[in-house]
Amino acid sequence: MCGIIGVVGRGDETLDVVLDGLSTLEYRGYDSAGVALSTPGLDVQKRAGELENLRDAIDAGETAPAGSVGIGHTRWSTHGPPTDANAHPHVDESGGVAVVHNGIIENYQALRDELASEGVTFDSDTDTEVVPHLVSRALGDGLDPEAAVRNALDRIEGSYAIAVVLADEERVFAARNDSPLVLGVGEDATYLGSDVPAFLEHTRDVVYLDDGEFAVLDPDGWRVTDADGTPVEKSVTTVDWSAEQTGKSGYDHFMLKEINEQPTALRQGLSGRLDELAGRVTVDQLDGLSTPGRIQFVACGTSYHAALFGVEALRSAGIPAQAFLASEYATGPAPVTDDTLVVGVTQSGETADTLSALREADARGAETLALTNVVDSTAARECDHVLYIRSGPEIGVAATKTFSSQLVALSLFTAELAERDGADSRELVAALRDLPNHLQHVLDESNAEAVVDEYLGSESYFFIGRGSAYPVALEGALKFKEITYEHAEGFAAGELKHGTLALVTDETPVFAVVTGDDERARKTIGNVKEVEARDAPVVAVTDGASDVERYADAVLSVPETHPRTAPVLANAQLQLVAYHMANRLGRSIDRPRNLAKSVTVE
Structure with a gap:
């Protein structure tokens, strides 16, 4: 700071x-x-x-x-x-x-x-x-x-x-x-x-x-x-x-510029890292990385939400993984073994809590990897390995394109490790190839501004999701609260009935992230019905595969795609919701009160 x-x-x-x-x-x-x-x-x-x-x-x-x-x-x-x-x-x-x-x-x-x-x-x-x-x-x-x-x-x-x-x-x-x-x-x-x-x-x-x-x-x-x-x-x-x-390039705010830069940022992050002919991920920066037995993520804020996405991706690939808030890990680190890899997710590479956690992990004998945006940052220099997300400079305090780039980098990281055990990445590689164009479509066609106009002035805003949609719900709520100053919370969808339903009214819109048509999507629809029964308006962020629209008051659409890339598209819709709401309220979007871009004190 x-x-x-x-x-x-x-x-x-x-x-x-x-x-x-x-x-x-x-x-x-x-x-x-x-x-x-x-x-x-x-x-x-x-x-x-x-x-x-x-x-x-x-x-x-x-x-x-x-x-x-x-x-x-x-x-x-x-x-x-x-x-x-x-x-x-x-x-x-x-x-x-x-x-x-x-x-x-x-x-x-x-x-x-x-x-x-x-x-x-x-x-x-x-x-x-x-x-x-x-x-x-x-x-x-x-x-x-x-x-x-x-x-x-x-x-x-x-x-x-x-x-x-x-x-x-x-x-x-x-x-x-x-x-x-x-x-x-x-x-x-x-x-x-x-x-x-x-x-x-x-x-x-x-x-x-x-x-x-x-x-x-x-x-x-x-x-x-x-x-x-x-x-x-x-x-x-x-x-x-x-x-x-680092200029605004004609946009009213850096945040809006950086939201719209996301397709370019993802192309940069994917460049040279996809072998489409072989259907494999090829990340040269990971060549010297040992195959870990377990992975621990340490991160803060938006980067912690990216780490939760990484945990979900790795566990789905059969790789044990956990995510820790870096501030908690630094003062009470988890046990490490010879095959533990500790990954610090930090946009700036200078986040004080994350650096402290990485140093503690190193002192305890863990191998370390920095997943960061800034070349030659402290995390990049101090860790055993580094994976750059390549999103380019981000000036707005609220992270946007760096979060999307983190999700993509973590998808590459997961695929690289899974391929070592013989996993087939062809479908993911194809989805990653198409992701920048899909994201551009979302940005061009979003009706987030109209949704904001409908629910401006509500009492509170809730965001829910399951699986890899859960970190997106957390991030959607964080973006919303940090630039609008309105009350917003993100939840794992199944947790609504364990207390939060007491807060649900007709003045609390619920944004439900539902992509695909698997068991998680169907269970999330059940949670949507629970809040609908309490008269809460529902905004579905969906690809339409699960038919959740029939229970929603408004829909923010995303293209159908791979389960690993769908969260990036859903997240962009929620970024636009936060931006337009803050703009309607006249907030200081690029410089929200009490916050700073790089948190360099513990």
């Missing part, structure tokens, strides 16, 4: 570069924003609220912040409410040291008490503010700027990505520990960001920092050392997506 941008080498353009970088990072936090520019002096401006508030304050001032070196920050609050005082950057009492920080400093209270006892006055409620005071104290003790920053870092415990600028210093000092930080290498300038979009407009060449590394950006370029100051050789990677891909 939170976004960091830094730049050295852009001269008079520094302020504009920093502000534009913050604009591309607002999906990481939008409680407040601020900038600090150095040389000459040190000029800091910050404001609570969205970035526009900061821009307005700068425009209204007599002079704009000036300098050739700059850092900026957009915040998702952890310590202290979103106020001007709690916004980053934070400075020392002299105003000569400015710091931006992502993460949590666990020993900040002890450091704050120590500094207060020495006469330091604090202006904020944040944990971050101890850092500039520690740097200032080290400078007062005679240390040079780099040594002073290192000294401060030695004192703090916890997770952090930190950037520091000093008055009259043409350098940015930066370090990471359990929170992402990446350098951008331009022809005449060097950039720093918590995510690549921060500087993608200026360069696609990047250097990913690892935990414990310290970077210095200056007019001559950049250098990276370890915590002891020993130089570290770092490779420069060129990212394979452009600044244009």
Whole structure:
């Protein structure tokens, strides 16, 4: 969470570069924003609220912040409410040291008490503010700027990505520990960001920092050392997506753009991974993977719903599998054996809880695999194996195309393992080949907007499904609640009668995901009849195979397809329901309240 941008080498353009970088990072936090520019002096401006508030304050001032070196920050609050005082950057009492920080400093209270006892006055409620005071104290003790920053870092415990600028210093000092930080290498300038979009407009060449590394950006370029100051050789990677891909491309919201990008994202995820002639899945990234005896998934939020889909797919193929919330696994891990594979499902590859769970699994001797979207992310680098979903950049806080891509990647993963035991994947391969076109049809023909108009203003919204439709029901409810702020819950359809029916009324529409015509579909129709008997309106998301439409008040149609690909199509309809409902209610769709895109704190 939170976004960091830094730049050295852009001269008079520094302020504009920093502000534009913050604009591309607002999906990481939008409680407040601020900038600090150095040389000459040190000029800091910050404001609570969205970035526009900061821009307005700068425009209204007599002079704009000036300098050739700059850092900026957009915040998702952890310590202290979103106020001007709690916004980053934070400075020392002299105003000569400015710091931006992502993460949590666990020993900040002890450091704050120590500094207060020495006469330091604090202006904020944040944990971050101890850092500039520690740097200032080290400078007062005679240390040079780099040594002073290192000294401060030695004192703090916890997770952090930190950037520091000093008055009259043409350098940015930066370090990471359990929170992402990446350098951008331009022809005449060097950039720093918590995510690549921060500087993608200026360069696609990047250097990913690892935990414990310290970077210095200056007019001559950049250098990276370890915590002891020993130089570290770092490779420069060129990212394979452009600044244009992170724009809205004429759409009103990133979320709608990314929903409509799903057919393209799935084609990217499937490219080179289907042997249609042989009817087999061929995922080169899995070639070195041992055949596991059991699989444990660890994930959070939307990725956890994808993991539940993976469990269902693997168990159907006869492969033992379980899914765990990463936050629970990290503190109470399940037993692992020599043949256990732990799969971390994480869009960003930086999700703190998932990384902690993967590290715990590794420490216990499990083989690990990262299923992620971001090349060279922390999860990708730390795990034994990686499977990229290849969905491209996703800016909207509510995950859409990355969830669909996760489902497809997990279908490929399952088929690859099942084929090792002689399973026939011909029908699945054919369905995956057709999936992008089927998905495009759903997006083109959806009547979700009309369904939303019918049920706008309802009391609550319930989503139900069985088997692989159950994770889709959970995800549909999550999407709905996180961008509409309306009450929504997802359930395994059979659980309705174990308590939830008490909440069902004629003001609680029930979205039932029913595809195919197997026993699960027929049992779900039984659950539909139960809510219909309580006067609840029913919206069926269906391919028509089970005849559930006759019991529904409205229908969201999907093409008939393989059981493994049907959930992707049903999910797209529910994404559109959530989007149009939020749009009707005037919600902040791309930046829902209290949420951020990448959750990098536990």
